Amino acid sequence: MLNENILKNDEKAVYSLRSLYRKFGYSRFKMSKFEEYDLYVRNKDFLISDGIITFTDTNGRLLALKPDVTLSIIKNAKDVKGSVEKLYYNENVYRISSDSHSFKEITQTGLECIGDIGIYDICEVLYLAVKSLESIDENYIVDIAHAGLLSALIKECDLSENVKQTVLESIQNKSIDEITSIFQKGNITQKAYDIISRLMATYKSSAELCSAFEGTDERVEKALSEFAAICASAEQLGLSDKLRIDFSIVNDTSYYSGLVFKGYISGIPTSVLSGGQYDKLMKKMGKSSGAIGFAVYLDALERHGKESDEYDYDIVLIKDEGCTSAEIIKAVEELSQDSLSVMVLNEPDSSIRYKRLIKLTKNGLEDA
């Protein structure tokens, strides 16, 4: 029998997420911990951190401990016209953590939907992303944006390569003052300034967004209408309360092509879910089909919610010298019935915190 109380937050999340993904026909993809290093070298920019742990296999091949799961899944994707593969995973990946600058093992659960994906698949993945967060904590927000729309609008701005870099960074940081200062230096036009400042606002609905960018060029219109369709279905599903349109989450337009999203849970300082449609990455890896997916960073949940335990054990059992091992084990079984933890000691230890102290003597159990 499964007692949920003994599970940690991240372990609980793994259970509920698995059953959620299975419901929508996603099947488990279990992979090996190692991958050819070459795969990451070719797609270095896609990885969140630069560092990769490598080692030489017995046959001299250079292998890496996986820093990422998506690339491995894409590599093995079938790429057959008309078919869609739906996979979920629960794996450990190895990356340099941004705060400690050293390697860290990160538990990651997520899913990928690869193949001939259409608007339905995109909406389904977004729906599952929202439901994933909901199953962890009800106080959550999902930021959504459209990478294709962002690139189309940035193209409209006609920026030089290094200005473009600064502009994209400023959008990510919501640093409107930086954009104003670039504008004042004359590095961007008035038209570009208008577009960029509108991109930096947060929108509550796609209608608001559409009215902000109406009448721009054809590529923009196309991306906008796709995005509006996704938002409309989210609205019909009653998700719009939890969704915000915010372009600051788009961090790489060279891989992501369509919908992108990032999930936050109140009380956790970083995003816990991140994903999007990455057709451009598929293309770079020689695949003709599209793909969308997301990952949930379970390590972020470790400290969330539940206060840490006040007690080391529920019960400390002090055994008398005369008791046999079998008697002691029976006593532990008896005491631990309501899934309490029992620690057997020879004598009380003041450094241990416990709720009850029980003595086991020849006459049986007695409270001490």
Next chain:
Amino acid sequence: MQYINVALPKGRLGEKVYAMFEQSGYECPSIKETNRKLIFENEEVGVRYFWVKPSDVAIYVERGAADIGVAGKDILLEYSPDVYELLDLKIGKCRMAVAAKKDFRDNTSQTLRVATKFSNIAQKFYNEKCRDIDIIHLNGSIEIAPILGLSDVIVDIVETGKTLYENDLEPIETIVPISARLIANKSSFKFKGEKISEIAASLGKLVRENND
């Protein structure tokens, strides 16, 4: 009551920053009492202030211990914390610059030795110039490095340049202008966004008034 936690940088700049918050309607009278308290709150306006080392503000904000804070652009460039940079407060203005001894002549045939507290900024600046450099990371008294021959140049914050001139050094190149920025934790911005935007807007109004 949902508080907004504000990390202020200890010192002269922090006092100026607090004055701006006060003028914008987020006062907290207890902060001016002289005692050893570290955290000050005003329930009425829903803010809680605390003083931390200026270079640590970004850490408190990035990790969510503070919802917002004020940090110098130098710190943001050096450590690139994952935070929103909502407003340029246009105070604490100075610049990140390369400085050297007055008779310094740049010899491009050899590796340039650069002493600095800001290794990442210096590295990036010289990378863009394709210059091979040797970074000497120091934690203070950077000015002494070229005088003692430890380095050829230094990369440091220059306010008036007085310390440099007094030590026979001079700024030779500006890397980037620096000023204090209002930063926000990304997750806090999702859940306390209205209040944070309200604070940013009031401060922004004040900044415009002060700089017009």
